[in-house]
Amino acid sequence: MEVDLFKPIDDAKTIDNVKRFLSTYYWRWKRTSGESFESKVTATYSFEPRSYTGQVSKPIEAHVVRQQTAIKEVEVIEEAINSIFDSFARQVIIERYCLNRPKTIEEICLDYNYSVETFYLLHDKALLNFADYYKAGELQIYKTEEKEKKSRKNSE
Template identity: 45%
Template sequence: MKLDTKATIEGITEVLEHYKTLKKIAGDNYVSKITAVFSFEPRSYTGTVRNPIEEHIVRQETARSYMDKIEQAINKIRDPYYRQVLIEKYVKSNISDIAIYMDLEYSSTEFYRLLDKAKIEFAHYYDGGSFLKYEKGKSVKDLFDFLGEL
């Protein structure tokens, strides 16, 4: 089975692009509402009690867990150039791609080629390789099934 690099890169790009949002959620402090909400409609009773502080803490912990997965996968990458490109683009503050590849002294073509290779390497380590896509829509589970049949 051959790896579908385009589909894998698209999936991993989506994961990496959410890193900064996760970082904001994980470090966000809870601010309670202090203003009253007025409505002409009566409140409906759903049978459950909302606990906004608990919901906030759960959201924070979930964000931290995803951040940890991303950071661990980046740290497992052996090639320091791949790690550096991923960290500069997705982990550090908002910098344009042009500024990144100028700072790292790469040409634009070389930068994007290196970035794609880094994403493939990242996909192998992130979440046990679950984002690896194979041709004809197959996944890692299908690969294991195929290898089990041999």
């Protein structure tokens, strides 16, 4: 079996995929990684709620696992952003997706004296670079995959 390391990437679909990923998941994981846990006393005056099977549930353990998973995921995302060589491209991703209150396109253009065209060139370049670095290209969408999916749908 031959492995093709240089499959053609569908830039537009990859950019859309990365936008959706960063705008949806980064802050979910960021909030989860820092959320606190408060133990609740149950009706039986126990800190360990029992399920309907009578077994002890592990809410603190579940919380810690979820929190550690989120911390790791935030680190992976931030490492991918920091791997982008072009500092302006990194800046665009951070300003647009990683601030407590992400900036609008207009705010970024005004703050850095970018034209809208320049912003979109940097933005798209940054997102494609992020897709390269995040988990070895996990967010990339290849043109051949799309053709295969279309042909499968047509054959059904």
